[in-house]
Amino acid sequence: MQKRQLEELLQQVKDGTVDVKEAASRIELTPFVDIGYAKVDTQRELRQGIPEVIYGAGKNAEQMKGIVLAMREKGQRTILITRLTMDKATTLQEQFAMAYYEEAEIGVVGEFPVPDCKGKIVIATGGTSDHKVAEEAALTAEVLGNRVERLYDVGVAGVHRLLAHADCLRDANVVIAIAGMEGALASVIGGLVDCPVIAVPTSVGYGASFGGLTALLAMLNSCASGVSVVNIDNGFGAGYLASMINHRTKES
Amino acid sequence: MQKRQLEELLQQVKDGTVDVKEAASRIELTPFVDIGYAKVDTQRELRQGIPEVIYGAGKNAEQMKGIVLAMREKGQRTILITRLTMDKATTLQEQFAMAYYEEAEIGVVGEFPVPDCKGKIVIATGGTSDHKVAEEAALTAEVLGNRVERLYDVGVAGVHRLLAHADCLRDANVVIAIAGMEGALASVIGGLVDCPVIAVPTSVGYGASFGGLTALLAMLNSCASGVSVVNIDNGFGAGYLASMINHRTKES
Amino acid sequence: MQKRQLEELLQQVKDGTVDVKEAASRIELTPFVDIGYAKVDTQRELRQGIPEVIYGAGKNAEQMKGIVLAMREKGQRTILITRLTMDKATTLQEQFAMAYYEEAEIGVVGEFPVPDCKGKIVIATGGTSDHKVAEEAALTAEVLGNRVERLYDVGVAGVHRLLAHADCLRDANVVIAIAGMEGALASVIGGLVDCPVIAVPTSVGYGASFGGLTALLAMLNSCASGVSVVNIDNGFGAGYLASMINHRTKES
Amino acid sequence: MQKRQLEELLQQVKDGTVDVKEAASRIELTPFVDIGYAKVDTQRELRQGIPEVIYGAGKNAEQMKGIVLAMREKGQRTILITRLTMDKATTLQEQFAMAYYEEAEIGVVGEFPVPDCKGKIVIATGGTSDHKVAEEAALTAEVLGNRVERLYDVGVAGVHRLLAHADCLRDANVVIAIAGMEGALASVIGGLVDCPVIAVPTSVGYGASFGGLTALLAMLNSCASGVSVVNIDNGFGAGYLASMINHRTKES
Amino acid sequence: MQKRQLEELLQQVKDGTVDVKEAASRIELTPFVDIGYAKVDTQRELRQGIPEVIYGAGKNAEQMKGIVLAMREKGQRTILITRLTMDKATTLQEQFAMAYYEEAEIGVVGEFPVPDCKGKIVIATGGTSDHKVAEEAALTAEVLGNRVERLYDVGVAGVHRLLAHADCLRDANVVIAIAGMEGALASVIGGLVDCPVIAVPTSVGYGASFGGLTALLAMLNSCASGVSVVNIDNGFGAGYLASMINHRTKES
Amino acid sequence: MQKRQLEELLQQVKDGTVDVKEAASRIELTPFVDIGYAKVDTQRELRQGIPEVIYGAGKNAEQMKGIVLAMREKGQRTILITRLTMDKATTLQEQFAMAYYEEAEIGVVGEFPVPDCKGKIVIATGGTSDHKVAEEAALTAEVLGNRVERLYDVGVAGVHRLLAHADCLRDANVVIAIAGMEGALASVIGGLVDCPVIAVPTSVGYGASFGGLTALLAMLNSCASGVSVVNIDNGFGAGYLASMINHRTKES
Amino acid sequence: MQKRQLEELLQQVKDGTVDVKEAASRIELTPFVDIGYAKVDTQRELRQGIPEVIYGAGKNAEQMKGIVLAMREKGQRTILITRLTMDKATTLQEQFAMAYYEEAEIGVVGEFPVPDCKGKIVIATGGTSDHKVAEEAALTAEVLGNRVERLYDVGVAGVHRLLAHADCLRDANVVIAIAGMEGALASVIGGLVDCPVIAVPTSVGYGASFGGLTALLAMLNSCASGVSVVNIDNGFGAGYLASMINHRTKES
């Protein structure tokens, strides 16, 4: 409830068109729909400009179906489901039309929107093994209305590969740098561009990579400025934040 | 060297006004000034739009003086020195005019610029003990030409304090959320705003705060979207990134 | 053996009705029943006012059956079995009547008692994925004779959801706050209520949640007072402690 | 603002005795006093039944003085300052009367209250070296109006010492178990009593005690039920929570 | 080669019955039998008084068969195989007679020896779930010729259970204390007896037990003297060391 | 592009046989072949003297097939695929001839080269369980044209086994020391030889070996000089580095 | 109270020479002397055969003086104080005669006893820097009546140094192996001897030695049997346990 709406309500109280108890209870009114096992946040789009996303891990197909149906009833056109395993996806697809991206473990209910801003997001990865996370980021950003350019397999051990794409990187509004192992990609890109770099450590690697911890720590300690970090393998979070920045960036 | 400059040079080779060996060596020419113990990166402003900053920890006063003088000769108007201890600051102040901010351990050589964009950065902290890091972020952002609003001591244990400032937070182009202990501030702010939130864990706390590790991990695991994280106590990094985002944000 | 019983025994020694060696050995008598692979603690109810609970992990169905039967012979009316996998439950159900709660992995032998105190325990969770642990806590508390109110899916990223239930929280004798990821729920609730808050970190999350370690550390570092913490995913421990506090709380 | 107050205000709006804008702004009125560097939470006593406490670490004497004076003006009779170093205490004592407990690093402004409930809190420690934390807990509980019984130096390596005090422990409304090293005290006490046990790990020990981490983990893994844990060395938190439980426990 | 053997050889060189090159090479002669993928250490019994043991993890059945056969050819009467999974055991049992203890995952080729010393080893465990490790220790000690007394399920949360067996513990030449979770058993036993206590942390537990790390750290920090620690779940190591101590202890 | 090639190109610009734009773009020309999901680095052999190797983990058979075919078209005679699971190997073997080494999980496409240098690499392991990693190292070195001597199962608990092979170790140009558990092998070998020792910690062990972390830390802290360390289980990295050193070592 | 004493007491009850209440309270009588801030355990010598030791860290000189005086009154002839800093030692020496060993930070009140058993304890160290811990172990063992042989500076990087002393090691009843860095000394010694080896990790080292954690983990993972571990830098614990084993070992 906005201040303006509050004042209107109070005016109605004053005018006697709404009585006191009714008004008191409207002021306290909770801004969500309760469907028992989850509170669907239908005001989030208003509040944050972006549709709700369903985090699929830890929810069964039945629960997700319920949430999707509640959202669609409220008029949500596109719904993104992340961490959606193949078998749950199959179950959902029996209920409604849903595109499923197997590598990224992402389901999309409804149409992809046309990009609604001119700028682009570049997604760079260190190696072939980072694709899963990269695709989670890319599809998230595309669902949220962004143009995305994929720049995969440009790890720093062959730094000339990366430099060959310096122009592409410099045209971006925001770069998502995705890497496992030593995670140095974020630092090198951070030194090349003057836009925000969102670093995503991945759990790719072996031995002392400790499930992405090494890349995470390395990215947090980046000697380049303009780099910030999201959680290990959090392609969705990076895509979401990148979309937020991209949509708010002024055109150059 | 830009592509245009390269083409010009090649034209001169073709025209015979520059000979082959000379051209080959110009192409390889390194883009920095060597002063022995450090390579001052005078092209960074061009490349990244932002002046060089000196990281004071691990450098002695003599080294910093050399770097500052080299920068000034190249025409740098404002120079920021972070992690500058009081005693080194005193030594530098004997060499040239420098404002010193003791709590933030920051020195500023030259004038603060007038803010060159309309948007603002809000810096929120969880408690009184986070001020040092917050001031490092705030002064960094101000040196880089931003309007900054400080919203200190709004930790989540009294969540009404924070909610009372919701409007202030929603007006920001970017919010820096600074907290130690359990670092929950970033999550709560992330749920309130629709602009990027840069989370800075601080080493404030005791026992199992492990020098900021707990806040760092908590912020990386934020259940709110739009939140990314920089290193523990890295006020500078947050201020720098916030400035980058703020300058690039379109006016609403 | 209570002091009174000891004195009685000594009196019998004095009276000559019990001889010295017999008395010496009764004083040393062990207060439990030995069934070979486990020592069933039949005095615990006397000593602690609460029935024995069987921790199902690491015990096979045969062992659990033996323990249950020994308990029932001693007159135990309700027996709770935690961490009971589906397959072991099925085996047990062939031996005696037992209700099985699949999500919570809990088996209950015998009737649920009628709540024997007026106060209530509120169990709040951060998200849908914390239900398993929450149900373990809730069923434990209910078996132990408490009224339980479930307040699920009120994570701090949408802090208004939680605030909408502030009255419910303030009516509790004790609140159990269950959350994974950054575990901030405990801090925010701790700031809203004036009763004890038992925080339960869950292993829900990915990447740097490290199996609940992040939530655990965050909860231990809560900036709110009145919060204490039990082990990761330890819904039983929280339910048990909450029952203890609830039964001992005076009516307001 | 209570619902009743809100309804009264709305009635006044209806009656025309308060105008709309005035009412709207009262509804949004923030419930604290802003003194610039800190927001003193004068409603906390109302909201939580317990006076504000000042966490002294990370605040300088000047800041603490300001907070104390603001509190006293609001009528706070007793103010507790924790983590107060000797030198800051001396500075504060020049400003107003304050008792200073050196071992516990605690300052108390104003009188200790008379215990306002019959139950008692027992504080048990593993060894001489845990006294500092124990005194922080004990003084906190006493300032908050509790009867406290100290049971120091009863570590489990001589378990008969502890058993000799079993009656004392069983009389408590709540026990605070404080131990460093392997932290086993909490488990053994937890098995002896049927009231809540608050475990406080201390940073006492050497080698692989890792500043209290070992005791913390051991206490979280206690095989006894009814045990919960607060942060390492957090005597204040334990004393505060124990007071909360003690005041709410019904008399037996 | 013993010094005496060396002197004999040199005497033979002097006598001319062995020539120089032959002697030089015998001195360098390796004291083991090479079977390609493993060097069977047939001198160990001489050197250490105890037969070779095969660590089954990481070896396939074929490799173990080869080692067993080589050992038997050298006259080894009893061979212990630890960490032997059921399927590999079955394969081995097709080759030669071998007793297999499923819970302990131990195979024994040949006869158990008659105990060759009077003293006894007591093996105490915290709970039912520690049996696997306890049996590994017990069988190892028995294979090595010791009398073993099992004292299972005497965890410290019911410390009276343990105290009831104090005499049994005090009769031991060495006690093996096996516990997971908070590992306090070792400390309490260490305070009761005056013989060496070998503590074995187990990976039993959940949440912050971190696969036995908590018990390991707790045991290393035991406040009782006379306690030393072996690796997590290392029942074999404890049984072996206990046997070594037991055999060398003088009779009282 | 070598400097000589650059000068030739510039000469052609001068001569007018290549025009300016063409030259500018050639200078920027990227030195790799883009096949979509991976950039095959065909210049690496020139640049580093060693053929490309495919890291099989995280790539599916289809991707690997594509990379192999692209390499072979470019004339690569021998291709090494590491971390290649049996099932993917089988799929690849349907496409082209490939030798598969199951224990080492390595595939080799094409012929093993004849050793092209006289020196040898010695590969020593602590126990039978380290063979997998050792074979990865050995096969890698052999594919890269080295003579390899395997010295397996010489762990330090029987240090005489190792000393018996001292001459073999002293003849090496480089030693690879592979061990899990406490990783002491590297230190003991480092004290025996005067050539570089490459230490490879393995994830063999249990309990507090923490997947190789213990061996890794121990090797990094080796008290012997001349020892450096690669990642846990990184047999390939050790074999590659050993080959590099071996080929560059002068003959003695 | 021994069983015999209990029976005597009961006989006296029967005989009427002791009355019932008196007897009941004697049975419950606590077996220690309470001096307020510490409970001196005067029965320990009876119970464990070894005098009390004072752990000096975390106790001030005044407290230690009180404990020493209480002990001497009870007839304790030799008192060991560990972790005793120079300044506290000086204060104590003003109160009573006490030898102070600066390197080991140990004070000894009273005479060293004559060794009361024939066997010897060998204490081996990896390097000069481990002396402090070694002397703590050696002095502890000597105070407890043992013959000690010091074998310092025999680290494994020069394994021949250690082998040269193999006979000395083999003559021991128990070996204490003290080492920092990679802690390999324990494994190599464990392979050479057939008596128990007590491993003491030290905090000597730098970088990734992590204050002794690396040596600790390495020792726990020792591939040699017969090795157990005490806490980092715990020279006292090792000396105490070694004394216990040495006194109980039969003469060969």
Place this chain on the structure above:
Amino acid sequence: MQKRQLEELLQQVKDGTVDVKEAASRIELTPFVDIGYAKVDTQRELRQGIPEVIYGAGKNAEQMKGIVLAMREKGQRTILITRLTMDKATTLQEQFAMAYYEEAEIGVVGEFPVPDCKGKIVIATGGTSDHKVAEEAALTAEVLGNRVERLYDVGVAGVHRLLAHADCLRDANVVIAIAGMEGALASVIGGLVDCPVIAVPTSVGYGASFGGLTALLAMLNSCASGVSVVNIDNGFGAGYLASMINHRTKES
């Protein structure tokens, strides 16, 4: 003792010029000089081709003086002392001539040798703050007879700085890459050169650099081949290993 020497000795036994016991004892003769608190390893030069180095940390000036004098008597011309604090250096300089390098905390007794091989070692650092470790490496290598080229302050955030020196790097026989923070320098250099790269993580950085742990892990996970790692801040170890490799590399 070399095999040749052993055969000579045996010949003398045969000839009767040396008797059996004498020979037996010579064979066992220890190859070092015992000066009480340290065993100086005078055979190391023979065995390893490189002079002994004194690790200064944990040794007092008196001990170091004794070791130096013993070495000089044995004819050692150049002695390196690492981790030598200023005050100990001053004490030593009163005893004999010694050059002291304050930044590197290194003392050199005797003359630097003339480089005895043509190849060079390149030492690259990420930033000004890594100089201390770099100088330890550089001085070590120079003392050991190598030509060293320093390439300081070429961190990857400005990757063009590093690329500008690619030729210098490619001319090296071995590169030492020294960096703190995210440690990416090693990976980028590893991709540029075809000689061994020794990576040295430094403890430079703040927050989540964890005293060099982040750089250490990152370097171990380097995606470039040919990289191995030494301990955090271990400039000496890197310099020593680099010298070993450099002296053994054939001239190209």
